[in-house]
Amino acid sequence: MKAQLEKARRSAKKNAPILLTGETGSGKDIVVQGIHNESERFTKPRLLH
Known part of the structure; x- marks a missing residue:
């Protein structure tokens, strides 16, 4: 799980x-x-598909 979270x-x-x-x-x-939360888009709304 740690490896997946790092990825x-x-x-x-x-x-x-x-x-x-x-x-x-x-x-x-x-x-x-x-x-x-970790992305540069943190201040923008999350797109849901």
Whole structure:
């Protein structure tokens, strides 16, 4: 899990779309919020698709 979180942190610094998949209840929303918080887009609204 630590490796995945570090990968998400590094991805947050890039200006590229990120697709996060996983089972219901696996905590994707928490990871997405963390990526958003670490990104340069933190001051902008998060897009939901």
